[in-house]
Amino acid sequence: MSLEPTVTARDLGRSFGAFKAVDHVSFSVAPGEIFGFLGSNGAGKTTTIRMLCGLLTPSSGAASVLGYDVATQAREIKRRIGYMSQRFSLYGDLTVEENLRFWGGAYRLFGRALAERVEWAIGAAGLAERRTALARDLPGGFRQRLALVSALLHEPPVIFLDEPTAGVDPEARRMFWDLIDTLVERGGTVFVTTHYMDEAERCHRVALMHAGRVLALETVPNLKRVFPEGSVVEIHCPRPAEAVTVLKGTSGVRDVALFGDVLHAVLSDPSRRGGLEADLAKGGFAPARIDPIPPTLEDVFIHVIGRAEDGGPA
Amino acid sequence: MIRRTLAVAIKEFLHLRRDPRTALTLLAMPILLIFIFGFALSFDVKHIRLVLVDEDGTRAGREVAEAFLRSGYFDLVSHERDGRKLNALFDRGRAQAALVVPNGYGAALADGRPTTLQFVLDGSDAQMATTILAYARQIVASISPVVRGREGAVLGLPVVWYNPELSSARFLVPGLVAFILAITTVIATALSVVREKERGTMESLRATPLFAPELLVGKTLPYLLVASGSAAGSLFLAWALFGVPLRGSLFWLGVVTVLFLAGGLGQGLFISTLADSQQVAFQLGLLTTMLPTLLLSGFIFPISSMPTALEWITHLIPARYFLVALRGIVLKGAGIEVWWPQAGALAIYAVVALAAGTLRLVRSL
Numbered sequence: 154m155s156l157e158p159t160v161t162a163r164d165l166g167r168s169f170g171a172f173k174a175v176d177h178v179s180f181s182v183a184p185g186e187i188f189g190f191l192g193s194n195g196a197g198k199t200t201t202i203r204m205l206c207g208l209l210t211p212s213s214g215a216a217s218v219l220g221y222d223v224a225t226q227a228r229e230i231k232r233r234i235g236y237m238s239q240r241f242s243l244y245g246d247l248t249v250e251e252n253l254r255f256w257g258g259a260y261r262l263f264g265r266a267l268a269e270r271v272e273w274a275i276g277a278a279g280l281a282e283r284r285t286a287l288a289r290d291l292p293g294g295f296r297q298r299l300a301l302v303s304a305l306l307h308e309p310p311v312i313f314l315d316e317p318t319a320g321v322d323p324e325a326r327r328m329f330w331d332l333i334d335t336l337v338e339r340g341g342t343v344f345v346t347t348h349y350m351d352e353a354e355r356c357h358r359v360a361l362m363h364a365g366r367v368l369a370l371e372t373v374p375n376l377k378r379v380f381p382e383g384s385v386v387e388i389h390c391p392r393p394a395e396a397v398t399v400l401k402g403t404s405g406v407r408d409v410a411l412f413g414d415v416l417h418a419v420l421s422d423p424s425r426r427g428g429l430e431a432d433l434a435k436g437g438f439a440p441a442r443i444d445p446i447p448p449t450l451e452d453v454f455i456h457v458i459g460r461a462e463d464g465g466p467a
Numbered sequence: 468m469i470r471r472t473l474a475v476a477i478k479e480f481l482h483l484r485r486d487p488r489t490a491l492t493l494l495a496m497p498i499l500l501i502f503i504f505g506f507a508l509s510f511d512v513k514h515i516r517l518v519l520v521d522e523d524g525t526r527a528g529r530e531v532a533e534a535f536l537r538s539g540y541f542d543l544v545s546h547e548r549d550g551r552k553l554n555a556l557f558d559r560g561r562a563q564a565a566l567v568v569p570n571g572y573g574a575a576l577a578d579g580r581p582t583t584l585q586f587v588l589d590g591s592d593a594q595m596a597t598t599i600l601a602y603a604r605q606i607v608a609s610i611s612p613v614v615r616g617r618e619g620a621v622l623g624l625p626v627v628w629y630n631p632e633l634s635s636a637r638f639l640v641p642g643l644v645a646f647i648l649a650i651t652t653v654i655a656t657a658l659s660v661v662r663e664k665e666r667g668t669m670e671s672l673r674a675t676p677l678f679a680p681e682l683l684v685g686k687t688l689p690y691l692l693v694a695s696g697s698a699a700g701s702l703f704l705a706w707a708l709f710g711v712p713l714r715g716s717l718f719w720l721g722v723v724t725v726l727f728l729a730g731g732l733g734q735g736l737f738i739s740t741l742a743d744s745q746q747v748a749f750q751l752g753l754l755t756t757m758l759p760t761l762l763l764s765g766f767i768f769p770i771s772s773m774p775t776a777l778e779w780i781t782h783l784i785p786a787r788y789f790l791v792a793l794r795g796i797v798l799k800g801a802g803i804e805v806w807w808p809q810a811g812a813l814a815i816y817a818v819v820a821l822a823a824g825t826l827r828l829v830r831s832l
Binding site: 241 | 668673674
């Protein structure tokens, strides 16, 4: 495997008028890596991916994919990458097979090579019994997988996925990711944007993006090490929504957020746990149970964004 | 290159097949229009209510009146000795035309002196009046030789070429072909591009290594085929139903048609860059093709009778040029030496529209 990175970005930026959608972003993606861009809507993930795919010219900085410059060699890049856009990229009024044949043709596959790849795609997406179904009649999960294999027909060494499983149920999402894992086992590189934490957990490295900037870029375990052992706790107590406001004003609590009907809190000192229980009881939130938990990526995300907005170092 | 274009064309053709309403509209609309324009909107005027005012009362006067009635266009509603009631008959709409045979007409003819007939028309419907006048001229001309045989008296002798029956169908069908082609190419092209934008598939298309020309030609090819089929069908129907001949060369007909279609294609692409929804694209397409082609191309209303300012605007309507060439080829069998200025104008339209449409689209992509 070559040491040359598959994707590199240096001070990559893109403005729309005065608005900086992507603000001096730098990273590199190694071959065989699943690289995730995690961020909320409007963080600049899609703008970044569109620049990398040669669909949008950068306003500043530079980026290359497979050694080709995104600003000047877009066509070379387009021939060699797969891209699955955020929006539904299939023709609903065409059948599974017709969709695949069209996208294959657009990626310069013809004749026997095309037929072979279409068969591969139908098998890989588990669509053998639905090959003559119209794409719009497919259940969401199948559609997503069809869109993915459509982008893989020309066997690209790197694939860009922009929020590939938005609006798909968790089971279908898991099947989708199993497909991606087999791809990476064969040496493929995956660049994916998402706002699902479970999806980000499956990436080798994750860049946390917020307001156009990359706030952190690490492996998932390393990202979670921003918190000292035992400082992330789960709190079960009555009226959790009210408890959030109370805890926000309590000393020693850095972050608190509601997850369903439980609270996640980040403590500045893990030994503050006993005192916190007393504080909650005083506020009328007894009985409260406080357990240390391993931090989730979402805890990290909220924490990092909070620090960035307070003006601290990201 | 050709295979990738074909891949796009096949896809677009499949869309058309899955959406039979659009395909049917593209094919059925021309047939419907041919019927409407050919039969219902006919400018042929029949059963014209004619009043005969025979002040003369001689045989010569009666001969003229008989010629009018024999023509089949006129119905005699009243026979008067003088013109006193004429105003009232016109006012009440009982009469559309009156033939006045003046006192002394027969005598003048017998003496070989020049004389005149008077023809009175209700001009409130100018179009109809023009048509009726044309009939009257022809009838008078047809009896002129007989009249002339009686020495000397010369009456006007109009001769109508190419369309001796002055049939509306012959006049309208070439315009109809232009009309159909303008609408279908512009709207179908604009819609097919905007649809991709609306669906979100445009983004995926852009990420493929397809070249813009492969995409655009591939996308519009099926619509061009359908539009050409419509045009051929319209010409065939016009021949079968109304006896409109195709006198000129099919080759040159093809050449000017392709120029016109290419321009429409460019115009459609341009519209697709302005519109974000199919609805807007449809309205823009309709607005820029249907109204100008209907009103300002000479399809129905003669350009020569328009006010100067309006006449100037007609120079910007591509259908105007196409129509002249088309009528020339279809009705007169005229060669390129006759309509080359129009072909040149169409070529300019094609190049400008295609360049503007493609450039804007590629830039907006």
